[in-house]
Amino acid sequence: MHVAHLSLADFRSYARVEVPLDPGVTAFVGPNGQGKTNLVEAIGYLATLGSHRVANDAPLVRLGAERAYVRAGIVRDGRTTLAELEINPGRANRARVNRSPVPKPREILGLLRTVLFAPEDLALVKGDPGERRRFLDELLTARAPRMLGVRQDYDRVLKQRNALLRTAAMARRAGGRNASLSTLDVWDSHLAVAGAELTAARIELSTVLQPLVDKSYDVLSSGGGPTLLEYRSSIGDEPLPADRQLIHDALAAAIERQRPQEIERGVTLVGPHRDDMLLKLGPLPAKGYASHGESWSYALALRLASYELLRSDGGEPVLILDDVFAELDARRRERLAALVAPGEQVLVTAAVEEDVPAALEGARFTVAAGEVRRTV
Template sequence: MHVARLALHDFRSYTELDLELSAGPVAFVGANGQGKTNLVEAVDYLARLDSHRVAADAPLVRAGAERAVVRAEVVREDRRALLEVEITPGRSNRARVNRGDLPRARDIVGILRTVIFSPEDLALVKGDPSDRRRFLDALLVMRLPRLAGVKADYDRVLKQRNALLKSGRNRQVDISTLDIWDDKLATLGAELLVHRLTLLDDLGPHLAQAYREVATLAAADRRDVTAVYRSATDGVTGTRDVAEIREALLRAVAERRRDELDRGISLVGPHRDEVVLAVGDLPAKGYASHGESWSLALALRLASFELLRSEDDDPVLILDDVFAELDAGRRDHLAALVGSAEQVLVTAAVAADVPAGLTGRRFRVADGTVHDE
């Protein structure tokens, strides 16, 4: 899979852009603030309807514009598809495939698949549990696009249930309908949980191998790494049966009902869970060195790439400002690890940061313009 053409309208710093790309390595080179990361962000957004840089859509629309459009021609084997997303802050986004409207924007998720690594990914190791949950759920959706609907439905139920709990705490409403929301939360939560657990089962071997391969890039100790799911709900992690997990969630909800009403918030469910990353015998958060943290974050992304590749064709691999802190030898080593991908999109501040092993199409990005070198 690769992106053959990228077109932008009022996206970030670009008023209009129409760019022909190719399979293989593609590098965007330019000083900071010139718009190179905006290009790969647009590709990744088209795949996931989410940005690796910001939580809301408003910053994606050029200042002064009402909406932005991201359009790409995607090639998969011998088939081509034209994907398009119209981003309108404050309103529902619209998506099209081959110029035909989709019922929901999220139906476009997973047609183009991407794996992106950027400096912000250190949060996967050093950040809050929510960062690791987002990583897991984003990979789930790339693997099984229908789970975008499950996650959206769960988030909606959680929001409505929290509102009811908060009102019930203040005795403002009748909470007799809470049992209905309990059932919905347990049903959707069980489906989300079983897929998270299965994903970690399948990701584990790829993660261990990827870490062994990348640890030398940052002079990290090549000890074994693990990713273990830790749930706040008893009886969840030992099974992969949806019905058993649902019953465990319902029991936990009943046990915590008084606490939930006192605090006005849902205390049970996958939104409370954690993925514990460890290097050797110690948890990575708080104990891993900078080199180990960087290597583990990169290994999570490379493992994601290998898992998706093993089940289907190659996703587009994006390396956003990754090479700057590596010396020439380590750049070449990383290039060798990723060079077999069908398409690798690279951003770099200077041309010398792009390793020779990723030679291919190269674009110069300056003052919001993009030129083929």
Template sequence: MHVRHLTVADFRSYASADLPLETGVTTLVGLNGQGKTNLVEAVGYLATLSSHRVATDQPLVRFGAEQAVIRAAVVRDGRETLVELELNPGRANRARLNRSPVPRPREVLGTLRTVLFAPEDLALVKGDPSERRRFVDDLLVARQPRWAGVRSDYDRILKQRNALLKSAAPVLRRGRRPPPRPGTEPPEEAQASALHTLDVWNDHLSTVGAQLLYARLRLLRDLGPYLAKAYDEVSAGQSDARVSYRSSLREEAAAQLAAGEVPDVEVLRAELLATLEEVRGREVERGVSLVGPHRDDLVLTLGDLPAKGYASHGESWSFALGLKLAAYQLLRHDLGEDPVLVLDDVFAELDVGRRERLAAMVADCEQVLITAAVDADVPASLLGRTYAVSLGEVVLRE
């Protein structure tokens, strides 16, 4: 798999840009703020429908423009597909495949698959649990695009359940019945109605949440061996890198998941329901959902110690890089083809040894896109086709 041509219009700093690409290594060289990362960000957005730099689409649209367009010709197994995204902040985005509109943007997921490593990925080790949840869920979708729908369903259910907990809290709390008003339900009936509604949302949350949890657990089980190998190669065998799952379920079930067990979906669903029932009082008091995949975390360890708080800066970089390279190798194995590998301004963050080891590891990838401030940041073995980027101008070096 590779991108043959990338076009953007009113995306970030570009009124327009056309970038012909080839297999092998392509390097975009330019000082900070010149627009090189914007181009690989566009490639990543086509693959994931999200940016690795911002949480919303508004910053992706050039100032003064109403919409941005990203278009790429993607080659897989000798066949070319044109994928287009129209970004409309405040309104629904639109997508096309081979110039034909598709019902929803997520219909294009799977047309292009990328693995992107950027300085922001240090947050996988040092940041909040949300960063690690996003990593595993994005990898799920890259592996099987149907999980995008499951994630969307879960987010919708969670939002509605939280709204119920917040709005119905005064009714649900014991000893705090609101006085009846003319034409309203008596307190006991209002509480029974709210409890019934909460039970319905518990059922929805546990059903969809168990599917997502099961998929995450299977993914981590498959990812583990690739992570151990990738970290060993990047760090020259300095320590044992592992990842485990920290669940919000009850203690015994959480311990089983942390040990690497992958129960059936129905078992996970029943455990989610039981845990929700156990924490109902606390949820009602706080007005928020305290159990489910949205409260879980990945535990990254080096040897016997957690990486967060104990790993050095270099070890943290190696771990984050190991996770991304493991994701690449897992997708390569599953799909029988190479995703596009994007290395966004990362060589400047690595010491010479790690740079050279990374270069050796990606030498056989079908397509690698690299950004760097100066040529000297990139190992000589990876300086292939090179574009100079300056103030939004992209020029091929002869």
């Protein structure tokens, strides 16, 4: 698939901008702070309903404006779909498909698939487990939009259960007995069911990603591998197979074991919200050991592996590489360029034209002072 037209109104630094796009490679070139990332961020937002830079929507709306609009014509198998989003910070967003309102913005998920790599992705390697959980969950959702529902179910059960545990913890401290413990049993079984589905899906995903990450890392680095992804479950130290029933039973047993500590502390201590995916480089964990360059290559390898995986599922995603090439030496630039050049649509940003490898022939836009102008 590819984006044939991007139209923004009051998004970030843009009052209005219209960008017609072709399939193949397109590079946005311009000095720092001119709005290159803002363009690709908008495309990523349309695909995922989230920004790779901020957790809430307020910064996406142009200073002084009330709401932002992102519209794109998306071409898939020769047919164009017009997807539109109205971003209303603090209130519900609205979406339209082919000019007709849809009941929920999430119905546009799946119309456009993107894989976006940006410097912020260094956090995948160096950051907290939550970064890696989000990476896995977002990829799960991109592969199967129904996984969004599974995640939301789990989050809801977790929230309810935590509320109950907090009440129980307070009652305990006050010296009283707690009447809510029988309700807790019900939430325990909900947690085990929803948690097992999410955990099994994540384990399966890390298994299929593994060889793809290793291959991409090999292209980007000069040795130092192999890379290894190890899903670390809060259930225990033993690696788990991606078997839902088995995980369900192990999780249910762990929940039972942990109950006294949970009531003491008032929070849920086991489940996929406490899991991590360990990224190993050679014999060592990348976090805390890998160099800056190695961490950066690892993060990019995770994104390239996601791209390969989504591609092999069918419905080729749009690949977005924000500020990637400046970090690489000439040899690795060429290798990465050769790897991504055949993609149906590849959008690249760079501060200077020389950072875009020659092998990435295609359209060029200059981005300066809020204007996006095609030059080649």
